[in-house]
Amino acid sequence: MMGEDDARRLDATGPLAGLDDRQRGLLASALLGASAGSGGGAAPVVAFLSLDSADPSLMSRADVARLLAHLQAHDPPALRRAYLALRDHPAMVATLGGVFAPARGESDTGRLGTAPMPGPGRGEEER
Numbered sequence: 001m002m003g004e005d006d007a008r009r010l011d012a013t014g015p016l017a018g019l020d021d022r023q024r025g026l027l028a029s030a031l032l033g034a035s036a037g038s039g040g041g042a043a044p045v046v047a048f049l050s051l052d053s054a055d056p057s058l059m060s061r062a063d064v065a066r067l068l069a070h071l072q073a074h075d076p077p078a079l080r081r082a083y084l085a086l087r088d089h090p091a092m093v094a095t096l097g098g099v100f101a102p103a104r105g106e107s108d109t110g111r112l113g114t115a116p117m118p119g120p121g122r123g124e125e126e127r
Contacts, residue, residue: 015096016061016068023092024064027082028056031067034081045070 019027032054036042046054049070051063059067071079086092 016065018095019061019092023089023095024059024061025057026086026089026092027096028059028064028067030082030085031064031071031078032056033085034078035067035071035075037078037081 016024016027032042032045035045042054045051045067049063049066051059051066053059053063068079071082083093
């Protein structure tokens with residue numbers, strides 16, 4: 001049976017397939033840098049996830065996908081920092097698509113359409 005982290009990792013591998021080695025290294029560098037910004041440097045995350053390499057240029061697609069899935073599930077602010085680090089690479093952001101999209105409920109737009117709009121017949125009287 002597949003766990004939630006496994007499903008996220010599978011979701012992350014699709015967009016990574018479209019990245020060349022240089023782009024994958026840029027993404028890995030941004031993700032490691034963002035996770036290091038969470039305190040303690042990147043070493044704890046690398047060890048926790050049992051990544052094959054701590055060097056972004058040597059990380060496999062599987063390692064990058066594992067790191068990406070981990071940040072999606074456990075450190076959304078770090079994922080946001082990684083996205084901001086990549087914003088100067090629009091082709092990367094376009095290739096990665098919705099990987100950096102906030103999860104429902106984490107965005108200020110996540111509740112759009114869930115609350116009734118005030119207006120005639122909806123709690124306000126017609127004038």
